[in-house]
Amino acid sequence: MYKGTPSRIRKVLYALIIAFGLLCVRLVFVQLGAAKPLSDIASSQYRLVVSLLPKRGVIYDRNLKELAITINLNSIFAEPLKVKDKGLASEKLADALGVSRNEIYKKLSQEKGFAWLARKVSPDIVRSVRALNIKGIDFIKEPQRVYPNGAMASHILGFTDIDNNGLEGLELRFNKYLKGVIGYRYAVRDAKQREVPGYEHKEIQPVDGDNMVLTIDGLIQSLAESELEDGYKKYHAKGACIIVMDPYTGDILALSNRPNFDPNNANASPPDSRRNRAICDFFEPGSSFKIIAASSLLEEKVVKPSDKFFCENGEYKWCGHTYHDHTPHGWLEFRDVIKFSSNIGTMKATQRLGPERLYKYIKKFGFGAKTGVELPGEVNGITTNPSTWSKLSLCSISMGQEVTVTAIQLACAISALANGGNLVKPRIVQAIQDKTGRVIEKFESKKPQRVISEETAKEMRNILRGVVDSGTAELADVEGYFPAGKTGTAQKVESNGTYSHSKFTASFIGFVPYDDPKFVIAVIMDEPRPFYYGGVVCAPVFKKIAGQLMSYYKIYPKQQDNSAMSFLSSGLKGKNGAKREAKKNNR
Amino acid sequence: MDKKPNNHCLKILAAIVMVTFVALAYVNQQALMYQMGLKVKQNNDVYTKLVDHNKILVYNVLNLRSPVALERKLLTKEVELSMPSKWQVVKIDHSPKKIVLKGKI
Numbered sequence: 001m002y003k004g005t006p007s008r009i010r011k012v013l014y015a016l017i018i019a020f021g022l023l024c025v026r027l028v029f030v031q032l033g034a035a036k037p038l039s040d041i042a043s044s045q046y047r048l049v050v051s052l053l054p055k056r057g058v059i060y061d062r063n064l065k066e067l068a069i070t071i072n073l074n075s076i077f078a079e080p081l082k083v084k085d086k087g088l089a090s091e092k093l094a095d096a097l098g099v100s101r102n103e104i105y106k107k108l109s110q111e112k113g114f115a116w117l118a119r120k121v122s123p124d125i126v127r128s129v130r131a132l133n134i135k136g137i138d139f140i141k142e143p144q145r146v147y148p149n150g151a152m153a154s155h156i157l158g159f160t161d162i163d164n165n166g167l168e169g170l171e172l173r174f175n176k177y178l179k180g181v182i183g184y185r186y187a188v189r190d191a192k193q194r195e196v197p198g199y200e201h202k203e204i205q206p207v208d209g210d211n212m213v214l215t216i217d218g219l220i221q222s223l224a225e226s227e228l229e230d231g232y233k234k235y236h237a238k239g240a241c242i243i244v245m246d247p248y249t250g251d252i253l254a255l256s257n258r259p260n261f262d263p264n265n266a267n268a269s270p271p272d273s274r275r276n277r278a279i280c281d282f283f284e285p286g287s288s289f290k291i292i293a294a295s296s297l298l299e300e301k302v303v304k305p306s307d308k309f310f311c312e313n314g315e316y317k318w319c320g321h322t323y324h325d326h327t328p329h330g331w332l333e334f335r336d337v338i339k340f341s342s343n344i345g346t347m348k349a350t351q352r353l354g355p356e357r358l359y360k361y362i363k364k365f366g367f368g369a370k371t372g373v374e375l376p377g378e379v380n381g382i383t384t385n386p387s388t389w390s391k392l393s394l395c396s397i398s399m400g401q402e403v404t405v406t407a408i409q410l411a412c413a414i415s416a417l418a419n420g421g422n423l424v425k426p427r428i429v430q431a432i433q434d435k436t437g438r439v440i441e442k443f444e445s446k447k448p449q450r451v452i453s454e455e456t457a458k459e460m461r462n463i464l465r466g467v468v469d470s471g472t473a474e475l476a477d478v479e480g481y482f483p484a485g486k487t488g489t490a491q492k493v494e495s496n497g498t499y500s501h502s503k504f505t506a507s508f509i510g511f512v513p514y515d516d517p518k519f520v521i522a523v524i525m526d527e528p529r530p531f532y533y534g535g536v537v538c539a540p541v542f543k544k545i546a547g548q549l550m551s552y553y554k555i556y557p558k559q560q561d562n563s564a565m566s567f568l569s570s571g572l573k574g575k576n577g578a579k580r581e582a583k584k585n586n587r
Numbered sequence: 588m589d590k591k592p593n594n595h596c597l598k599i600l601a602a603i604v605m606v607t608f609v610a611l612a613y614v615n616q617q618a619l620m621y622q623m624g625l626k627v628k629q630n631n632d633v634y635t636k637l638v639d640h641n642k643i644l645v646y647n648v649l650n651l652r653s654p655v656a657l658e659r660k661l662l663t664k665e666v667e668l669s670m671p672s673k674w675q676v677v678k679i680d681h682s683p684k685k686i687v688l689k690g691k692i
Contacts, residue, residue, distance in 0.1 A: 071646050072639040123643060141639065148649030150656070198624020222654030551670040 048189040053143055054180025056164050057209035059157060059171075061218040062251075062430065068147050068157050068171070068263075070164070073120040074139040076129055080108050080115055082136030089134045093117065096128040119162055120144040145171070151262045153221050155276040156214070156255055156375065156428065159263035168266075168274060170212065170429070173376045177432050177440070180209035210440055213430045215251035220244055223548050224254035228523070231541040232258040235528035241278040241407050244545065245520045247415035247511060249445040250424030252373070253519070255408075279371075279378040282404040283505045283526070286490025287341040287472075288534070289400030291417060291509075293350050294338050294463065296361035299456045302352040305335040305463060309345040316344040319391045323347060326472075326489075335463045339471035341487060347395035355386035355394050362397070364451040365413045366423050367405055373426040374443065381405045400490055407507075411522040414485070414509045417464065418517035421457040422448035465514040468539075476510060476539035478547045480557020485510020485521075485542065487534035492527070503527050508538035512546040513558075519549055 030038065059068035076097070083089050090105035097104070097118050107115045118125070120142055129137065145160045158169020166175035183206030188199040224242050232240040237258070244254040257277045261269030275281070297303040314328025325342050337345030350358060362368065368383030382404040389397075396402040408426055416423045425446035432441040452460075464484035468476045472487045488507035491499040506525045511517035523538035531537055550557070650656060661668065 066649055069642070069646060069649070071642040072635075123640075141635070146646055148646055149653040150650075152653065152655045195628075196621065196624070197628040198620045219654055222658065225655070226658060548670070556673050556676075 046188055048187045048195055050185040050187060050195065052183035052185060052204075052206040054182060054206035055208040056143060056145060056160070056180060057178040057211045057435075059178075059212045059214065061214055061216045061221070062253075063217065064213065065218045066148060067153060067214070067216070067218065068145060070143045070145055072141045073122070073144045074126040075119045075142045076117040076121060076126070076137065076139055078108055078115045078117050079136045079138065080110050080112055083108050084135065089137070092132050092134065093129065093137070096132060097121070097125060145263075147263045149218070149222075150264065151260050152218075152225055153216060153256070154260050154263045155257045155274070155278070156216060157263055158376075159266040169276070169375065170214075173374060174212060174429070174432070178209040178212065181207040183207070208435050211433045211435065213433065215246075215253065215428050215430055216255070217253045219552065220549065221254040221256065223552070224545055225256045225260075227541050227544045227548075228256055228258055230544075231523070231525065231537065235525060235531060235537050237525040237528040237537075239277050239281070239526035241281075241522075241524050242541070242545075243278055243407055243411040243520075243522045244549070245411050245415060245426065245522075247418035247424065247517050247520045250412070250415065250426045250448070251430075251445070252426055252428045255428070276375060276377060277524075277526075278407040279373060279375055280406075281526075282379055282381040282406050283524070284401055284403065284490040284493070285405050285410060285507060286400040286488035286505065286534070287343075288410060288486050288488030288507045288509050289403065289405070290338055290341065290346050290398065291414060291460065291464070291486050292361055292365055292367075293346055293353070293358065293398040294334075295365075295417065295452050295456060295460050296358055297334070297349055297353055298459055299361070299452045300353060300357055303334050303349050305333065305459060307334045307349075308332065309334060309337055309342075309348050311337070311342045311344045311348075314344070316347075318347070318395060321392055323395065335466055336471075338463050338486070339466040341467075341472045343399045346398050350394055350398035355389055358394065358397065359383070359386045361451070362403070364423070364449075365409075365416060367403065367409055367413070371406075371408050371412055371426050372446070373408060374429045378408070379406060381409055400488060407522050407524045410507070410509050410524075411520055414511060414522065415520045416448075416451050417457050417460045418511040418520050419448070419457075420454045421450055421452040423451045424448045461511075461514050461517070464510070468510065468514075472533075472535040473508060473510070473539045473542075475535060476508060476542045476546075478512065478543050478550070478557075481512050481546060481550050481555075482514050482558070483510050483512035483542070483546050484514035484517075485539075487539060489533045489535075504532035506532055506534040506537040508534045508542050510542055510546075512550065518553065518555065519546070521545055 056070045058066055058070075061067055080086075086105060086108045090101050090108055093104045094101040099118075104117065107117060117137070126139060130139070143164055145164055147154070147157060147159075154169075156169055158166060158171035158173075160166050160171050164179065166172035166178065171178065183204045185203045186201040188196045188201075190196050224244050228240055228242045231237075240258040242254065242256050243252060245252050255276075255278050257275070259273040261273045266274065298305070308331050310331050311325060311329035313330055314325040316323045323343055325340075325344050327340065329336075329340060329342050329345070332340065332342060332345050334345070334349060336342075337349065362383050368381055370378045370380055372378075384393075384402070386393075389402075393402055412423060412426055425448070427443055427445055429443045431439050431443060433439050461484055464486055465482060467473050467486055468483050473485055476483055476485055485508055488505075488509075490505045490507075491501070492503040492505055494500045494503075504527065506528050507523065509520070509522045511520045521542050523541045525537050528537045
């Protein structure tokens with residue numbers, strides 16, 4: 001026993017030395033050969049990268065009232081492997097979340113470590129789910145874009161997806177400013193995958209999105225939407241849009257479309273209702289476009305307001321085509337041609353101008369090109385070169401056919417008449433600011449381009465005042481505020497290429513007051529029924545908004561307008577004077 | 588001669604105590620760090636929760652005072668509001684000087 005012991009001890013010792021040697025070899029092998037992948041596996045087991053989401057920037061109106069903000073809401077997720085009684089849990093969760101039991105059960109039955117149950121739910125739902133105290137059901141905070149005014153200004157603001165990326169409107173166009181930059185925290189997690197506090201390695205702070213200040217006035221937007229909604233419903237229109245603009249700066253004070261949608265729940269609305277018709281839809285403007293022909297005729301001095309034209313008693317054959325007036329007229333002064341929207345009078349006057357000069361003014365007024373407003377999806381409209389015009393084109397274009405425009409182009413064009421002859425660029429974004437209020441980018445009003453002289457613009461304002469005072473837009477008249485404008489009723493083109501006799505686009509574009517315009521308002525209705533005249537359908541909408549706008553800006557109505565009276569006495573001869581004059585001429 | 592082994596033992600013992608103390612201090616420090624981190628995290632969670640709740644309340648306020656909501660509310664309650672006509676508006680001059688002058692006249 002004694003003798004044998006050292007030998008056994010030696011053997012054990014040798015064995016231990018060999019084992020130790022093997023371990024050393026293994027250690028060398030691990031350290032030299034497999035250190036990197038093994039340390040990666042180890043760190044992936046305890047390292048944790050937490051994403052720090054930035055806050056999306058706020059969108060304000062011109063009075064710094066919030067139009068779009070971001071709040072944090074809880075999303076509910078499940079760790080299916082941890083949920084024990086899936087059937088019971090599904091039943092309880094289905095009640096709390098208001099979804100079907102099968103849907104929840106399907107999610108809980110997955111062989112996965114993670115499954116979303118509901119994203120960005122209200123605090124009430126979170127409370128009720130929390131009260132169920134189901135193991136394996138947890139919550140995570142996520143930022144949610146919300147619009148406190150609901151559907152108001154939805155086409156301007158647009159909306160975001162579930163991950164807060166802009167999908168429409170300004171949310172899309174200015175996504176890179178609004179979104180911000182995501183941050184990260186590199187931390188350590190425990191065996192239960194929880195973050196161990198106090199062991200953060202590194203933290204890169206998120207950069208919050210920038211805020212935007214718009215030119216929109218929340219209250220004017222609300223007024224415009226309310227009146228447009230009334231008109232849209234009353235006349236069962238297929239679509240409608242309205243633009244309220246400052247004629248001097250091009251600032252858009254309100255822009256709205258019908259049908260509209262609630263950006264808080266954009267997915268529930270049909271895609272058609274999300275289209276910003278004011279900038280994305282083009283249409284033949286009809287008689288509203290006569291302001292372009294009239295302005296160019298006066299500017300080129302080929303026609304004077306007092307020049308007389310024979311309106312053929314409502315029917316005129318030209319180049320094998322018969323043109324009609326809505327109401328038959330005989331001899332009319334040019335100002336009355338526009339006032340009563342005589343197609344025949346306008347086309348006869350435009351003959352004096354010729355295609356090249358008319359086209360020059362169409363382009364000068366900004367038609368056929370984007371206005372450059374900061375909203376996505378703007379279209380050019382269609383204006384063709386005179387070289388492609390037929391013999392009828394000059395007449396057709398002068399009365400707003402064979403040419404397509406957008407509502408915003410019309411608003412800009414009439415702004416030029418309102419502000420003394422300068423074409424303004426529309427603007428909807430004033431500035432982008434960081435969260436401290438420092439201006440990052442300022443969107444100044446672009447320098448307007450002169451398209452007609454001040455005298456011509458003034459003459460046109462007087463003529464357009466006549467349209468409202470005693471012409472086709474008497475329903476637009478606001479007592480004491482003397483608005484001016486032009487109606488339009490355009491036949492829509494059928495799929496077979498002919499003009500429809502049942503589908504019309506009605507429009508009214510105007511400004512108020514006519515002698516010192518403060519606002520330009522353009523109202524367009526697509527396929528209104530049963531009435532379809534711009535002066536019947538759109539003019540009352542203009543009237544209501546114009547009256548409320550003037551009150552809002554504390555501009556009191558004038559009892560008597562002397563300049564208007566002098567104009568009336570010289571040209572219009574009172575409310576029905578021109579009609580009497582026309583009858584006298586006919587005789 | 589007898590004291591030498593005792594001195595060695597004491598030194599070794601002291602070293603062991605020292606190492607143990609340092610180790611315990613290290614563990615204690617780590618535990619404290621964890622506790623503090625946990626407390627900071629808890630406070631931060633409370634703060635975030637309050638901020639989030641505040642934002643939801645702000646949203647609710649904005650929602651309530653939005654012109655659209657107010658209009659809807661007025662319409663359902665059939666409260667008819669309209670802008671006053673000019674004859675219904677009385678302008679009050681705030682200048683005391685003028686009031687005195689008028690009084691004298």
